Every structure is written in structure tokens, then in C-alpha cells.
Amino acid sequence: MDVIVAGDRAELAEARRALGIGGTPPAEASLALVPTMGALHEGHRSLMRLARERAEHVAVSIFVNPLQFGPNEDFSRYPRTFDADLEVCAAEGVSMVFAPSVEKMYLPDRQVGVSAGEMGTVVEGAFRPGHLDGMLTVVLKLFNLVRPDVAVFGQKDAQQLAMVRRMVADLDLPISIVGGPTVREADGMALSSRNRYLSPEDRGAALALSRALFAGAAQRTPEEIRRAACAVLAAEPAVAVDYLVLVNPATFAEVREDHTGEAILAVAARVGSTRLIDNVTITL
Template structure:
């Protein structure tokens, strides 16, 4: 397993692989990896001859009051996780390598970026689309792997690849959870002991909603109310959003009569966590 820091190095290595007829899988990350990221690398390793993992904390997807400077970073630790999961190459560029001083070209999207996380984080998905497009152009993978925990991001990337005819297959990967149900996230490291316990309210509220749906509840408003009521019982929790949306278009639904995404974002203390599940009628 090798770590490189320049675009030229990645391109040269991937070009060599492709000359040998090898397939290339790609896992884009912001680092501080956990078992969830490891599962993406493992799946990519099973389905491809070689796997590239990018580790880049992308500055243009953070808002001015968000945690870019404090976002956890540990390349040595990340390298061990990638190697153990079957990765072959880590691309860890600097900000200057990815964005020249006079950088002025962005990839943007309307519609599905405007609700859920996009409603409270203006410019976030422009940053995501721009950096992922650049990474696809640099790595030229056959397949790219994204976690279903970031459901809106996954939907945005799928749409972008479709709309721009980018020749890469997007592979969704299931949410990986801690043994007590908390969805794995690099931001979980921000939680103190009391907050970590309080964070379980996210999965607990979603499990209650899932049970109600299995028992026949079909009102989106009732499902949202049920989730919100459970979340507000936790003193350390502050709701950002609770939504029930069409799983493809991400538009809000009134009656649950097709595939829907039930998605929540909740602040536990100062840490913003997200979780979701898809329900198929």
C-alpha cells in the first residue's frame, strides 16, 4: 500500500494499472477513517483489481461556522485501516494541489440539493460535487463507493454522474453501526461520554418509526411527529430536521405509498449527526 500526494503520481500509477487491464475501484473520504469506511474499501477490493482511497478534507464544502479547522485528521491511522481493508493506494493531496490559487470553476446542482442537509448548509453540495468531479477526473475509476449514511450526498453524486455522463458506476454501501446502534461517523469522536450516550436517541427514534411503518402507518406527518417526540425527550438533542422524502427525487411526501427515505439531522451538544433508513412499501 502506497501513499502519494500529487495528481501526477496518482495518474501515473492508475495509468500503469489500466495498461495491464486491471479494474480500479475508488473510495473518496475526508479521512479519520472508521469501520464504515473500511467496509467501503473492503467491498471495493472484492469487486476490483486495485483500490484507490482519497483522504482530503475538502475546504469548499464547509460553511464559515463549520468544523473545517477542527475536523479530525490522522493519516498514519488511516493508512493502517486502508491497508487492512485491502486498499492499494492513498491519495492525500494538499489544498494547493487540489485548488490552484486562481481556482474558479465549480460544479453545482439544483433540486435535490435544496432540502435536507442542503437547506441549512448553503454551498455544501457545490463543494461536494466539485471535489468529487475533480477526483473522478484524477483517478478515472471504474467504480466508486459511497456510504448510504450520507443519503443525500449519495443521491446527488448519482444524479451528477448521470447528468454529466461521467463513466463511473456508483456503488451504494450499507450504513455500518456501533454495537449499540449509533451510525459510525468521524464526528462521533467529538462526543463526550454523556453525549455519546445521548446520541443513541437517533437510532432509537428511527427504529420506532420503522416499527410503525411495518405495522401499517402511512402518514408522513405522523412518522415525523413520532420521531420528533422521541428526539425531544433527550435534553442534549436539538433537532435540525426530520423528513420523509421520496428516495429518488428527495421531494417531501404526504402519504407513504412508494420507496421513501426517512432522514434526520440532530445536534448532540455542538456535534451535528445524521442518520436515515429507506422504507420500501
């Protein structure tokens, strides 16, 4: 079956009808959504495969959301590769792609959005004010429009995943949220649509991010973890660190020395003109 492409609400509703979604149980088909901003890579493919395990049909949204970008960020140059993205979706058995324009997604006099609350002001939210508000706003709109049973997000954007789970819990949304593991290249670098911005020299320097995380993960206490990871980053002068934090995966509050259980070691840094993020989960 060819991928059905929908660009607005009417086309999306027609696509759902064509796929038998929204019928009467038990005949109603299940649907999993993979929200993306396009420029799809193997990490996105892994999320589509995970989605196919959870539902009869998979929908992928392709939308570069302006609300997630600050005034000095890379919205205008964010890679847009729609034709190639459609080929990826077809190869992965995706049933439907929702690819609205900004004008179709947001009213010109839009006023109401989602607040990420206190959790949206720490870690990534502290360096990108309003970013997590914008992310949650578009995710809620996608949930309301596509109406999936399941939504799949990558663990690479760990705070985003945590915030979506919190929104679903706080707002009683009838959607199951699934996290997919980070996909890495052979040298350990996490796949990202922004990796294509890196020059060969920058890419070599950017490997310090994953090396720092792996060095930290090999330690036993929060202090040792932070010290080992910081030492790796300090040895690479081409990497300008925004943050390196060890946080609670549910709240993104910094963990204390007596913390037990899971923690997330997360890093954000600029290499050249490109900002990259990465994280690993550690059990203490």
C-alpha cells in the same frame, strides 16, 4: 504489496501505471475508488471491502475538502489521522491512497465548480448552503484525477449518495456508483468520524437519533412515521434538531401520504457542539 501514496497529479499518474491501470483492454486493471475525508473507521472499512468485490484494485482518497464546510463549521478541527488511516488502508488491501493538499487540489484562482441544482437546496442543503456544491465539485475532480471504474459511497450520507448518482447521470460520467449500508455500533449509533467529539453524556443523548429512526421505521404511514420519530427526539432535551424528514430517495422531496415504495427517513441534529446525521430506508 505496500500501499502506494500519491500526493499530486504526477504521483497519481505514476501510481496508476505501477498498478497496470490505464493499459489496453482486456489487460487493463479495474479500479474502485472510496472517497473519504480520513479519520477512517469501521464504516469506511466496509466500503473498502465492498470496493474490493467490484474491482481488481481499490484507491482511497483522503482529503478534507474546504469547499464542503461553511464559515462557522468544523473544518479546522475535523480529525486528521493520516498515519492511522494508512494502516487501515493497508489492512484492507487498498492499492493506492490519494492524499493531496488543498494547494495541490485547487488552483488559487479557482472559478468553476459544480452546482447541485434544486436538489442541493433542500434538506441538508437548506441547513448547509453550498455544502453539496462543494461536495460534488471535489467528487468530480477526484473522478477526473483517479479515473475509477467504480466509486463507493456510504448510505449514511444518503443525500450525498443521491446527488453523486444524479451528477453521474446528468453529466454522462462513465462510472458505476455503489452505495454501502450504514454501519452501526451495538447500541444502534451510526459510525461517524465526528463521534469522537462527543462526551459520554453527549453520546448517550445522541442515541436518540437512531432510536427515533427505528421508531419511525416501525410504523406504516408517513404521518405515523413522522409522529413516532418526533416523539423520541422531543423526549431528549439535549438534542437540538435541524430536521427530521421523510423524503423520496431519488429527489429528496418530502413524500406525500399516498407515497408508495422506498422513502428515506433522515435526521440531523446537534448534540453539544457536534452535528450528527443519520437515516434509514423505509418501504411504504
